[in-house]
Amino acid sequence: DTGVSQDPRHKITKRGQNVTFRCDPISEHNRLYWYRQTLGQGPEFLTYFQNEAQLEKSRLLSDRFSAERPKGSFSTLEIQRTEQGDSAMYLCASSLDNTIYFGEGSWLTVV
């Protein structure tokens, strides 16, 4: 399968713990995005990489969130000191041009 791959697909964590999600984009896609989606809402942009450079961050991305794409390939999204409000699906996407392809998402539940 050559689509966008995300891991883990589901994560349940206690409030205050740190969690990390991994995204493997479609091969050769130089752009990588993270979005967040809550139930009944459309995806909301969090951050964007072109190759290894993080070029844009949303105001939604508080200082507890950090994303990296160290070699311009896979990316990680870490959430520190999780809060119940962080419960959502975290979507990774990649593109070569304007056509953006999403992964299946990583569901986070903070209890």
Add this chain to the structure above:
Amino acid sequence: QQQVKQSPQSLIVQKGGISIINCAYENTAFDYFPWYQQFPGKGPALLIAIRPDVSEKKEGRFTISFNKSAKQFSLHIMDSQPGDSATYFCAATRAGASKLTFGTGTRLQVTL
């Protein structure tokens, strides 16, 4: 500021009917308009997309109609099937931009 408005919020259509979902945008710099289909528990899947240099694009049973002067675009699903039951999101972006701006979604149910 919501830059892409989508309606209706939910839609029930009989099998074989036409489903129509509408979107309106504000930012005239937008020049790429995709539609995504999302099933429960899955990520959004690209369905069809249009650029403003054409007024209509058709792929199988799915058609996008685009009205540049009105800043509106719509998705038409012909011969709707129960398997089309999903949430549909319109989106917009501009060339070279870093992100999509999504509408709020339309939950489509196709009944037998």
